[in-house]
Amino acid sequence: MLLPLPCSAVPGDGVFPLAESTRITAPGELAPTARWLQSVLRPATGLPLPVSGMAEPAPAGSALALALDPDLPAEGYRLACGPGGVTITGGDTAGVFYGCQALRQLLPPQIYRAAGTAGVRWAVPYVTVEDSPRFGWRGAMLDVARHFMPKHDVLRFLDLLAVHRINTLHLHLTDDQGWRVEILRHPRLTEVGSWRRESQLGAAPDAPNDGRPHGGYYTQDDLREIVAYAAERHITVMPEIDVPGHSQAAIAAYPELGVQGERLEASPRWGINTNILNAEESTLDFFLGVFDEVMDLFPGRFIGIGGDECPKDQWDADPRTRELMAERGLGDSKELQAWFLGRIGAHIAARGRRVFGWDEILEGAVPEGVAVASWRGMTGARTAARRGYDVISCPDDQVYLDYRQSELESEPIPFAVPLTLADAYAFDPVPDGLTEQETARILGGQANIWTEHMDSPRTVDYYVFPRLCAVAEALWSRGGRDFDDFLVRLRPHLARLDALGVEYRREDGPLPWQSRPGVPGKPATRADWTEFIDGLVAHIKT
Structure with missing residues (x-):
């Protein structure tokens, strides 16, 4: 139920639960995006979600991993969720950020609240999403x-x-x-x-x-x-x-x-x-x-x-x-x-x-x-x-x-x-x-x-x-x-x-x-x- 509609989304069978052990991993150039992701997931979930560099790999099945792949389009991303965790790979830092926005939409809507909600199961469905924008000016x-x-x-x-x-x-x-x-x-x-x-x-x-x-x-x-x-x-x-x-x-x-x-x-x-x-x-x-x-x-x-x-x-x-x-x-x-x-x-x-002007x-x-x-x-x-x-x-x-x-x-x-x-x-x-x-x-x-x-x-x-x-x-x-x-x-x-x-x-x-x-x-x-x-x-x- 992603909005805007992605280029493709292939569902899998299962979910990846967020837990006390879950951490966010990212290379140095993606540290600001990782900290932003932590800041929007922590309030509702109440989970610590510590951020670490790629030199400190998380235990198998516990990571939200951010990465770059220059072969992907500008602002494009690939999100893959399976038993090993969630990996978001972007063609650039903007693409990784948009992949993180897609991740939020895969979680229950209460993730957008500013404080925890009792009884919510924080889990990401198994899915592979490939996406990139049609236009550069949105x-x-x-x-x-x-x-x-x-x-x-x-x-x-x-x-x-x-x-x-x-x-x-x-x-x-x-x-x-x-x-x-x-x-x-x-x-x-x-x-x-x-x-x-x-x-x-x-x-x-x-x-x-x-x-x-x-x-x-x-x-x-x-x-x-x-x-x-x-x-x-x-x-x-x-x-x-x-x-x-x-x-x-x-x-x-x-x-x-x-x-x-x-x-x-x-x-x-x-x-x-x-x-x-x-x-x-x-x-x-x-x-x-x-x-x-x-x-x-x-x-x-x-x-x-x-x-x-x-x-x-x-x-x-x-x-x-x-x-x-x-x-x-x-x-x-x-x-x-x-x-x-x-x-x-x-x-x-x-x-x-450059100048931006109305059509007059x-x-x-x-x-x-x-x-x-x-x-x-x-x-x-x-x-x-x-x-x-x-x-x-x-x-x-x-x-x-x-x-x-x-x-x-x-x-x-x-x-x-x-x-x-x-x-x-x-x-x-x-x-x-x-x-x-x-x-x-x-x-x-x-x-x-x-x-x-x-x-x-x-x-x-x-x-x-x-x-x-x-x-x-x-x-x-x-x-x-x-x-x-x-x-x-x-x-x-x-x-x-x-x-x-x-x-x-x-x-x-x-x-x-x-x-x-x-x-x-x-x-x-x-x-x-x-x-x-x-x-x-x-x-x-x-």
Whole structure:
């Protein structure tokens, strides 16, 4: 009952019991993984499970042995359980870690609890599992700008991602409604921009505000801790600083960054905002400094720069901006946005990193080394791959986990189209019609968790699970899709989520306290939504 579904699992006849004599053995390079495995098996079992090196072989039939085999694929593993114990062999350290996650799933679900459970028999069934992932980018985007998630809960979320073999956490750190990352050279970004006086309650344009201040931010020490904690679980944390739109919180902190120079506040309203950054060299220098501090905190390959939903009204109406465009030989404001993002992209590339941007960046000159996040359906994925750019697929109608989960009136703050568990399971990051060479440009995919309507970690649980379980299998598993088989394996997996304290959505709908009666939503039919998205991307189709 493994989830995600492995490439193969051949059961045997018998079980290997964990006992006081059981120990974990590992070579030196796998010692951190061995210690992690010990840390997650000890609390529930109450067993000591000492860790020893390979030079100290355990008695026959008593070991959980970890090993490396470079002939196995990257992130792949082989788990073999028999009378001699359990051996987990990985193509690399990540593969060994994922084999350890499979081992946990072979034990009773109480293994996910934080303290012992009386009467549980801790035994691993005899089995041989061979497995490796389909895609290298298996991600989840968490929006902590709209509603801040405290560090403790981010660490918990990383643990949940690791259970599901997800290896990328995309942190959306800045937006109109809040700035969440400490920047030492610009302290007002968090002193002013990290909180708002109230929040919109609901999705409708005329929804009221709640009158309640909201805020929070991560110190640089917090972020170093998050990055290190993630790395121990073979998860890369990718930051996103959204420019030149979605920037009102930054402008609230430093009004000189805005086009009109007005003193603003971090926005208490959702939606697309017309307040954007100006195009002065001083503003560009400001953000190059921001990205320098961000790159010092996040060592991963990609750095998110946004580029999405940037209305050009203020630029088009501003004489100074038109003067700057003329000086730079730019024909219009779309070319100005491409110039702005290109300068940031070049700065990031000079530090050996690559740019991650939303598919709006295809509307102009594309920054060097870009990976395009295709969110407006799959048009951006198809277009980018054909133009020779790398792609992360995250189509809104398949993996936007803020979308409502059914047509039930009890769904909390129903937004956009229904995105069911079956819809999420059907997600395929590779669009139709690509050549083999173009298909190789699809790095993988991710689910996006926008939090306008998720004001607590409990609410995030409800929107995300179990749909993220389905997305995880879509990104990991190489075999054909069988939703009925997935449901058979999901049901015991929900017992694991129960043990972990995840307040997921039940199959028959929200529990009473998960609904939000009286809070307006903004639902749409799939036909209307498809027409809307098609209109947004009509001019980038190839």
